[in-house]
Amino acid sequence: MITTELKLEYYQALIHKKSEYEGVFYVGVKTTGVFCRPTCPARKPKFENCEFYDTAKQALLASFRPCQRCRPLSHPNHVSELVQLLVNAVEENPEQRWTENDFRKLSVDAATARRQFKKRFGMTFVEYARARRMGIAMKQIKAGNAVIEAQLTAGYESSSGFRDAFSRIMGAAPTLLGDHHILKASWLDTQLGPMIAIADEEALYLLEFVDRRGLEREVERLRLRTKSAIIPGHTAPIISIQSELEDYFNGKRFEFKTPLYLLGSSFQKEVWEQLKKIPPGQTSTYADVAAAIGRPSAYRAAAQANGANQLAIVIPCHRVINSNGEFGGYGGGLSRKRWLLQHEKEGL
Numbered sequence: 615m616i617t618t619e620l621k622l623e624y625y626q627a628l629i630h631k632k633s634e635y636e637g638v639f640y641v642g643v644k645t646t647g648v649f650c651r652p653t654c655p656a657r658k659p660k661f662e663n664c665e666f667y668d669t670a671k672q673a674l675l676a677s678f679r680p681c682q683r684c685r686p687l688s689h690p691n692h693v694s695e696l697v698q699l700l701v702n703a704v705e706e707n708p709e710q711r712w713t714e715n716d717f718r719k720l721s722v723d724a725a726t727a728r729r730q731f732k733k734r735f736g737m738t739f740v741e742y743a744r745a746r747r748m749g750i751a752m753k754q755i756k757a758g759n760a761v762i763e764a765q766l767t768a769g770y771e772s773s774s775g776f777r778d779a780f781s782r783i784m785g786a787a788p789t790l791l792g793d794h795h796i797l798k799a800s801w802l803d804t805q806l807g808p809m810i811a812i813a814d815e816e817a818l819y820l821l822e823f824v825d826r827r828g829l830e831r832e833v834e835r836l837r838l839r840t841k842s843a844i845i846p847g848h849t850a851p852i853i854s855i856q857s858e859l860e861d862y863f864n865g866k867r868f869e870f871k872t873p874l875y876l877l878g879s880s881f882q883k884e885v886w887e888q889l890k891k892i893p894p895g896q897t898s899t900y901a902d903v904a905a906a907i908g909r910p911s912a913y914r915a916a917a918q919a920n921g922a923n924q925l926a927i928v929i930p931c932h933r934v935i936n937s938n939g940e941f942g943g944y945g946g947g948l949s950r951k952r953w954l955l956q957h958e959k960e961g962l
């Protein structure tokens with residue numbers, strides 16, 4: 615989490631182009647939609663138009679595109695031609711899903727691309743392209759209804775780029791929805807970073823940090839299993855969870871009343887119901903959870919069900935740790951897990 619204090623420090627570093635902050639943070643500029651490294655030669659934005667990120671991936675997920683001048687995805691003095699070629703290819707057609715064949719067309723060896731990207735950015739090229747696509751979809755969700763309505767009024771054919779980018783991830787374009795079940799998605803800003811909430815008029819289906827690994831596939835699964843299309847907007851459960859989350863982060867509440875829709879096998883649902891019984895600020899182990907549902911030997915499956923939870927915080931999978939006292943994993947990142955547990959302990 616980047617505190618206000620740190621933001622002010624980063625802003626000073628940005629104004630003075632301090633090279634010692636290279637790689638420490640990236641800045642997204644709301645007015646232009648690009649993200650930069652601290653030493654970018656371009657004119658500096660106002661503080662209120664800056665969003666700061668620890669990693670380039672987070673900036674991509676927040677729907678910023680890499681700046682053409684400072685090229686935040688390359689090392690300052692060393693731009694790999696291969697990396698630059700691929701970054702440019704993504705920008706030409708950000709909605710594309712990459713296959714081995716696409717690499718061949720560009721005369722690029724997929725394994726080399728994977729290695730070089732991983733080394734530079736800590737993610738593979740496919741992950742990079744996915745983060746960029748997800749970022750585009752997220753941008754629509756962040757903007758909410760207004761964008762969809764504007765696109766509809768303007769006529770869909772004139773904006774096929776928008777339709778493609780969004781619908782690849784979120785489902786059919788609004789004009790093609792017909793009688794489909796509709797889920798709505800909203801962007802929720804929290805102290806631990808932005809989250810996406812997906813719900814219909816009855817219940818909340820998904821609540822995740824937007825930078826959670828595998829989120830795109832998770833959303834796709836949700837869409838297919840519920841035979842739904844997802845469009846930006848609010849529903850009663852979204853409005854409810856937004857307010858409950860605010861209370862949660864302010865330490866005013868640790869129990870949630872927003873109705874949930876649990877999408878999983880009967881075993882997974884049993885595990886998730888069990889997780890809800892772990893009191894705030896306390897931890898349980900995967901073995902405890904398995905035992906509590908009468909399947910003591912199924913602790914591995916319990917751990918898997920825990921990881922498959924799609925309702926972060928509300929179904930408190932962050933309260934489950936390893937039997938040896940180690941923290942175990944967390945889809946939203948370990949630092950968030952630690953923060954949530956500490957926050958709940960302090961709030962009691």
Ligand SMILES: [Zn+2]
Pocket residue numbers: 649650651654655656681682683684685
């Ligand atoms: Zn720049």
